[in-house]
Each structure stands twice: as C-alpha cells, then as structure tokens.
Amino acid sequence: MALFLEQLLNGLTVGSVYAVVALGYTMVYGVLRLINFAHGELFMLGAYLGFTLLVATGLGGALPLGLALLLLLLVVMGAVALLGLVIERVAYRPLRRANRLTAVVSALGVSIFLQNGAMLLWGPRYRAYPAWALPEVRWTVAGLHLSLMQVVILAVALVLMVGLYLLIQKTMLGTAIRATAIDHDTARLMGINVDRIIQFIFFIGPALGAAAGVLLGLYYRQVHFTMGWIYGLKAFTAAILGGIGNIPGAMIGGLLLGILEMLGAGYLSAAWKDAFVFMILILLLILRPTGLLGERVAEKV
Amino acid sequence: MGVSDGRLASDARLAGAGSQVEGPARALLMAALVAAGGALPLVLSDYWLDVAIFWGIYALLGLSLNLIVGEVGLFNMGHTAFFAIGAYGTVLLNQAWGLSLWLLMPLSGLLAAAAGYGLSRPIIHLRGDYLLVATIGLNEILRVTLVNNPWGLTGGPNGLILLDQFTVLGRRLDDPAAFYYLVWGVVGLVVWALLRLQHSRIGRAWNCVREDEVAAEAMGIDVRQAKLLAFVLGAGLAGAAGTLYAAKMVVVSPESFTFMEAVILFAIVVLGGLGSIPGVLVGSAAMMVLPEVLRDFAQYRMLFFGAAMALMMVFRPQGLWPSRRWSRQLTGEREP
Numbered sequence: 227m228a229l230f231l232e233q234l235l236n237g238l239t240v241g242s243v244y245a246v247v248a249l250g251y252t253m254v255y256g257v258l259r260l261i262n263f264a265h266g267e268l269f270m271l272g273a274y275l276g277f278t279l280l281v282a283t284g285l286g287g288a289l290p291l292g293l294a295l296l297l298l299l300l301v302v303m304g305a306v307a308l309l310g311l312v313i314e315r316v317a318y319r320p321l322r323r324a325n326r327l328t329a330v331v332s333a334l335g336v337s338i339f340l341q342n343g344a345m346l347l348w349g350p351r352y353r354a355y356p357a358w359a360l361p362e363v364r365w366t367v368a369g370l371h372l373s374l375m376q377v378v379i380l381a382v383a384l385v386l387m388v389g390l391y392l393l394i395q396k397t398m399l400g401t402a403i404r405a406t407a408i409d410h411d412t413a414r415l416m417g418i419n420v421d422r423i424i425q426f427i428f429f430i431g432p433a434l435g436a437a438a439g440v441l442l443g444l445y446y447r448q449v450h451f452t453m454g455w456i457y458g459l460k461a462f463t464a465a466i467l468g469g470i471g472n473i474p475g476a477m478i479g480g481l482l483l484g485i486l487e488m489l490g491a492g493y494l495s496a497a498w499k500d501a502f503v504f505m506i507l508i509l510l511l512i513l514r515p516t517g518l519l520g521e522r523v524a525e526k527v
Numbered sequence: 528m529g530v531s532d533g534r535l536a537s538d539a540r541l542a543g544a545g546s547q548v549e550g551p552a553r554a555l556l557m558a559a560l561v562a563a564g565g566a567l568p569l570v571l572s573d574y575w576l577d578v579a580i581f582w583g584i585y586a587l588l589g590l591s592l593n594l595i596v597g598e599v600g601l602f603n604m605g606h607t608a609f610f611a612i613g614a615y616g617t618v619l620l621n622q623a624w625g626l627s628l629w630l631l632m633p634l635s636g637l638l639a640a641a642a643g644y645g646l647s648r649p650i651i652h653l654r655g656d657y658l659l660v661a662t663i664g665l666n667e668i669l670r671v672t673l674v675n676n677p678w679g680l681t682g683g684p685n686g687l688i689l690l691d692q693f694t695v696l697g698r699r700l701d702d703p704a705a706f707y708y709l710v711w712g713v714v715g716l717v718v719w720a721l722l723r724l725q726h727s728r729i730g731r732a733w734n735c736v737r738e739d740e741v742a743a744e745a746m747g748i749d750v751r752q753a754k755l756l757a758f759v760l761g762a763g764l765a766g767a768a769g770t771l772y773a774a775k776m777v778v779v780s781p782e783s784f785t786f787m788e789a790v791i792l793f794a795i796v797v798l799g800g801l802g803s804i805p806g807v808l809v810g811s812a813a814m815m816v817l818p819e820v821l822r823d824f825a826q827y828r829m830l831f832f833g834a835a836m837a838l839m840m841v842f843r844p845q846g847l848w849p850s851r852r853w854s855r856q857l858t859g860e861r862e863p
Binding site for chain 1: 596602649650652653654656657659660661663664665667668671672674675786787790793794797798801826827829830832833834835836837838839840841844845
C-alpha cells in the first residue's frame with residue numbers, strides 16, 4: 227500500500243507536468259488540426275533557459291525564493307512564447323491551406339532544427355540544475371514522503387491548468403478561441419480575428435510548455451537536448467489519451483499517463499514502463515477510438 | 528470520383544497531356560537514366576556508393592510507406608517496426624537454419640506482412656491522428672522489446688550480427704558496387720510493380736478511400752479490406768527491405784529503428800509528394816543525400832537539415848514531385 231501511494235504521488239507529480247505540456251498540443255490541434263511536433267522542443271528550450279537563468283543570475287540570493295522562482299518562470303515563459311510566435315509565422319502560417327501532412331513535416335523540420343540548435347548552444351552533454359534551486363525539504367504525512375519540490379510542481383501546474391480553464395471557459399477571448407476551434411469561417415463572420423486567435427494559441431501553448439520544462443528540470447535536475455522528443459511524445463500521447471482537441475481531456479490524460487507510468491515502473495519493471503504506457507494507450511484506443519473525452523465527430527457526407 | 532470507364536479514358540488522356548516527354552522520347556530518357564545509374568559505380572567513390580546504396584534502401588522503405596500514407600491516406604508513423612521485424616527476422620532465421628538471403632528476403636517480407644496484418648487489424652478503424660499515435664506506440668513497444676532482449680533472442684541494445692551475405696555463384700556480394708546493383712535492381716523491380724498496382728483497380732480503390740471514405744463505401748469498395756491490404760503490402764515490402772538493410776549493415780540493433788527513423792520515412796513520403804512514386808525516389812534522395820552534402824557544415828549539419836525540411840514544405844507544399852491526381856486536388860482544380 228505504501229508503495230502504491232508513493233508511486234501514485236510520483237505519478238501525479240510527473241503527470242501534472244505532462245498535462246501542462248499536453249495542453250499546448252491539444253490547443254494547437256483544436257484550432258488548427260495540426261500536430262505541432264515542435265512543441266516538445268519548446269518544452270526542452272524552456273528547461274534549458276531556466277537552467278541558464280538560474281546559473282547565470284544565481285537567483286535566490288537577493289530575492290525571496292518563491293518570488294525568484296516566479297520571476298524565473300515568467301521570464302522563461304515569455305521568451306519561449308515569443309519563439310512560438312516566430313515559428314508559427316515562419317513555418318506554419320504559409321501552410322495553412324496546404325495538405326495537413328505538409329504542416330506536420332514542416333513541424334518535424336522545426337523540431338530537428340531546434341533540437342540541434344540547443345545542442346550547439348548548450349553542448350551535447352547532460353546539464354544539471356543547481357542543487358540549491360529549491361531547498362531539500364521533506365515531510366512525512368501518514369507514512370507518505372512528500373517533498374517541497376513535489377508541492378511546488380503540483381501547485382504551479384494546478385494554477386496554470388485552472389488559469390487556462392477559466393480563460394477558455396469564462397472570458398470573451400476564450401469564447402472566441404472555442405468558436406475558432408469549431409469553424410474558422412463562421413468565427414470570422416462573427417467578427418473574430420482568426421489570425422490573432424491562432425497567434426494567441428501559439429503564444430499560450432509554448433508558454434505553458436516552457437513552464438513545464440522548468441518544472442521538470444527542477445524535478446529531475448538534469449536537462450538534455452533530446453528530452454523534447456521523449457517528453458513531447460509522452461505529452462502528445464497524453465493529449466490523445468484524453469481526446470485530442472479537448473482541454474480537460476489533456477489534463478486528465480496527462481495525470482493518468484503519469485500515474486500509469488509510475489505504477490508500471492513500480493510494479494512491473496522500469497525497463498518496460500514505456501512499452502506498458504503505449505500498450506495501455508493502444509488498448510484504450512481500441513475500446514474508445516477517440517480518447518477518453520474525445521467527441522465522436524459526425525461524418526460529413 | 529467513380530471508377531468508371533469515362534474516368535479511365537480521361538485519366539489516360541490527361542496523363543499523356545501532363546507529361547512533357549512522350550512516346551519514344553520518354554523511352555529514350557528512361558534508357559538514359561538506367562544507363563547513367565548503371566554506370567554510377569564506375570565514377571563514384573566507395574563512400575558515395577554507400578550513400579547511393581542507403582538511398583536505394585530508403586527509397587524501398589519510402590515506397591512501402593507510400594502505399595499506406597500516400598495511396599490510402601493512413602497516418603502511419605511507426606513504419607520502422609516492420610522494417611525492424613524484417614531485419615531481425617533475417618538475422619534470426621539465418622542463424623537458426625542457415626537459409627540463404629535470397630530466400631530470406633521474401634520470407635522476411637512475409638513475416639513482416641503477417642505482423643502487419645496482426646498489428647494493424649485491431650487499430651485500422653482509428654481515424655487520422657489517433658492511428659498515428661497508435662502506430663508510434665507499436666513502434667515504441669517493439670523497440671523497448673528489442674532492447675530488453677526477451678528470452679535472449681534479440682541480443683539487447685547491442686543487437687545481432689548477420690554472418691551471411693548475398694551470394695551469386697559462390698561470390699559474396701559485399702563490395703559496394705555489387706551491392707549497389709543488387710539494391711537498385713530490387714528498387715527497379717518494385718517501382719515497376721507499384722506502377723502497375725497504381726493503375727490497377729486496387730490502386731484506384733485506394734485513392735478513392737483516401738479522398739472520401741463514405742463515397743468509396745457507396746461505390747462498393749470494402750474500405751476496411753482496402754486499408755488492411757495496403758498495410759499488409761506496405762509492411763511486407765518494408766520487411767523485405769529489412770533483409771537488404773541487415774546485409775548492408777551486418778549489425779542489426781535497436782538504435783536503427785527509433786522514432787526518429789520513422790519520422791524520416793514519413794518525411795520522405797510527404798516531401799516527395801503523397802502517392803507519387805517518382806516523388807518517393809526524389810524525397811528519399813533529399814533525406815539521404817542532403818545530410819551527406821551538408822557534411823561540410825560539420826556540427827551545423829542537422830541544423831540546416833531541419834531548416835531545409837521546413838523550408839521545402841513551405842515553398843513546395845505539394846511535394847517535390849507531386850502525383851498528378853493529388854496535385855489537381857491541391858490546386859483546387861476540379862477532378863476530371
């Protein structure tokens with residue numbers, strides 16, 4: 227039972243990071259029907275930028291730690307969001323009317339570009355987040371070990387997810403985004419600037435991905451230029467698991483994927499955990515072909 | 528779009544009108560291309576001959592994936608799984624019974640085709656991106672399995688070594704020139720067969736499914752059967768290419784069959800032009816030869832490669848050599 231709870235907590239922590247990354251995939255997909263394969267790379271760049279800023283500024287000396295981390299997150303999110311805008315302009319916008327797979331290959335090209343750019347900038351070796359970034363504090367609650375790191379990650383991820391949910395469901399902008407996701411042309415008739423909405427999506431998505439990158443860097447302490455592939459693939463899987471294009475689906479998918487992965491690692495074997503995750507995914511898709519919360523899209527005849 | 532006689536006639540007329548060279552000139556051009564290809568080993572260094580060999584193997588893989596992604600429009604981003612099954616099957620069967628590679632090529636094709644049938648059957652009904660992630664998943668499961676070395680069969684991360692080689696009258700075909708002729712001979716045969724297939728009833732049915740499943744169903748095409756057939760044929764062809772790959776590489780290991788490899792195959796098909804056989808040849812040249820040309824840029828090589836991939840799509844969204852049927856649809860022209 228202790229192992230179960232322990233792994234459940236670890237799974238929730240990692241899963242909440244997956245969920246935040248998955249939101250970026252699912253939002254872009256919802257509005258553009260595009261699998262943005264470069265999203266994992268933006269997550270990786272977020273992790274690297276966080277690393278560089280932490281090391282370069284020696285953050286935490288002058289400011290209280292909480293404020294310093296918040297500032298760090300905001301700066302990294304802003305920088306990566308701007309990059310997201312540039313990528314949309316250069317690699318995706320010219321392809322909006324082309325075949326869907328064309329944009330997918332363009333995204334894969336951007337992904338290779340960013341990955342190798344990161345390798346050139348930061349080197350091919352693993353870089354380690356400084357140990358002083360967050361103090362090692364642990365509590366034991368009812369036999370369960372809880373670290374400050376996990377609390378911070380869960381809290382930040384929760385704030386981001388709730389914030390996004392409120393933005394999408396309760397504001398004018400969110401309504402416009404949902405309208406655009408349903409039908410570009412009709413949205414345009416309603417006076418919505420669809421290009422602006424798409425730009426906004428490419429601003430918010432990468433910002434979320436970058437935040438997740440910093441969180442994961444803090445958690446696992448190491449960053450590598452190939453991490454975008456691996457975590458990107460997992461987050462994308464999470465988005466599919468929940469039903470792609472569906473925002474609550476991405477959140478649930480991310481958490482579920484993290485939990486399944488950690489339970490698989492704890493009870494089966496760490497070497498097989500990735501295979502285990504994908505087996506669950508395929509089984510689930512066989513039973514529910516559009517993911518957990520995915521809607522059955524009516525066939526246009 | 529119906530598969531009627533009128534369609535057949537107009538398609539033939541359009542095919543004639545669309546190409547710049549016709550009749551004897553076209554035959555002459557083909558002969559010149561074949562002669563140039565045949566003379567290549569005389570002028571190329573062993574290094575570039577190796578590049579040409581890999582180009583040929585990836586052209587085969589691209590052609591096999593084109594059946595699935597290009598002709599039927601099924602998003603398969605786990606195609607390396609079948610390639611891996613062919614390569615591993617070749618080595619294992621050769622080790623176990625010492626079968627000749629000439630026999631193993633069709634045999635690993637059959638093995639991969641059977642695997643393709645078994646693996647795609649439960650997921651073939653998935654739509655678009657859900658199928659894409661399911662195939663990625665299959666590929667990852669297979670790769671993890673290969674790494675974890677079940678029952679000591681796959682040799683773990685180090686992989687397996689193929690001791691045998693293709694032989695003709697007792698002569699091993701392991702010098703680059705001989706292997707080059709072998710690979711491109713197979714490519715030629717496959718291209719010829721696929722061109723026939725493209726113009727057959729099956730090929731037309733596939734394209735019909737790609738354009739509109741509901742209309743295809745209404746035309747009396749068994750959509751599920753058509754999709755499965757494409758998957759099985761594509762998987763089988765990739766498996767046969769696996770034998771060539773194993774013979775070329777000698778060492779077969781899991782790192783040759785990663786997600787990145789599947790991405791490259793996918794890019795070959797889209798870059799060349801979906802459903803276009805010459806497109807696959809051009810696309811695989813771009814993906815295989817371009818990185819070699821960029822070798823001068825040393826560590827910036829892959830950076831340029833990624834940028835080139837995105838830019839090629841931005842400037843030629845229809846692919847480098849689009850299929851005629853497909854290009855008409857992209858430019859918004861009405862189907863004949």
